[in-house]
Amino acid sequence: MHDINLVRDNPQAFDAALKQRNAAPAAAALIACDDARKAAIAKAQALQTTRNETSKKIGQAKGAGDDATAEALMAEVADLKSALQAAEDDERKLKAELEAALSVLPNIALPDVPEGLDEADNLEVRQVGAVAGINNAAQHFEIGEALGQMDFEAAAALSGSRFVVLRHDLARLERALGNFMLDLHTSEFGYTEVNPPVLVRDDAVYGTGQLPKFTEDLFRTENGYWLTPTAEVTLTNLVRAQITDAADLPLRFTAWTPCFRSEAGAAGRDTRGMIRQHQFSKVELVSIVEPDDGEAELERLTACAEEVLKRLGLSYRVMLLCAGDMGFSARKTYDLEVWLPGQNSYREISSCSYCGDFQGRRMNARFRNADAKSTQYVHTLNGSGLAVGRTLVALLENYHQEDGSVLIPEALHPYMGGRTKIEVVK
């Protein structure tokens, strides 16, 4: 959510920033709506002043037992009522209109974010690890099915397409990955482990920006809960509608949760395998910081996610997303793309974003500085650390052996009961 005052301060710059995000100009309409709103406020307040003064006098007259004066005053304000009602309705309506208009506008990019339309314009920041050219490399689902531990048919029978059943060591590998990532982030990077709900109300999903614009991407229960598409929703909303003490910042949360996405716009894409599922698990990182610390925190958070890849010995590159390719709430985003030999390409495995006060304003999440009297909106960041399902995919494709087995990277050995490889199950 944008601050309407910033729009008023510099409408041209605002529209230019929107254009970068592939959004139409909106400043003029927003300002017109805000002008009307302010006029309605002024009108309503003037009427309220009159009403309050008169009511006070009525109270005094009644207290003094002067009923005649009280009656006269009451007659005086009688017709004020409908005018006030109308002015208040007007104000409410215009406020709702303004909020509705603001709530569907994407966040604007930081100055160092490259311009561009889509992923073709993203900028490679760095590449880590060697990219092995493997001839006829197998895809993860071929490997998993050959291992006898990845079952898409069973999942389809239970739930339909875009689900998977893992068994044996692959099931355990998923659990190992979640535990390994949580342990890393909590013990080495200072994140607080959280176990949040995966069913939430409108407010929470609105706070992080998935609502009201992206309902079609979400699953909803019959009684109105939303299934969280990412723990970003719950972890970020932990500070909603609160004033946090500046001394408590930064707050850093991590959680390993299932994530649910309808993938409405992805028909036909990644239909095979575990790359794109309706349900997948992910370890999420969220930071709540003061404004001045936001950009540095993005580097830190990204580094935390990268460390997972490094410890697993996976090759990857870091992409700085162009303005047109970023998510709705982001001001700047790094995508981590892991090398997948089976696909002979890099695939996104983490997305780390700095959102500025965009979510803070939507959530009404503020902090108070010890020396400053007023409050400010907190700045928020989130990133995957990492998407567990896709990490499992990467391990299969990168550690696949000629005999069909899959080596387990050393960092995971303790989590796999000392096992060093996954072999075919008969």
Add this chain to the structure above:
RNA sequence: GGAGAGGUGGCCGAGUGGUCGAAGGCGCUCCCCUGCUAAGGGAGUAUGCGUUAAUAGCGCAUCGAGGGUUCGAAUCCCUUCCUCUCCGCCA
């Protein structure tokens, strides 16, 4: 799921239609007194919005949230969220 109670300022806690943004206490800040790691006295101590050069002044709103009744609501009505108690059910 059934029955009941309740949500007031940083905290505790008064207040059931009229000078209530809200008594009192605690905490905190500043000042005075005291000269010793105490006590006492005084003042102050919410947030948002509008107006504005202004975090000056003035105004409006806010007693969980949103509506409503009324000239006037923390106080009455409706809706909703949350907390607690008892019963039922249950991992």
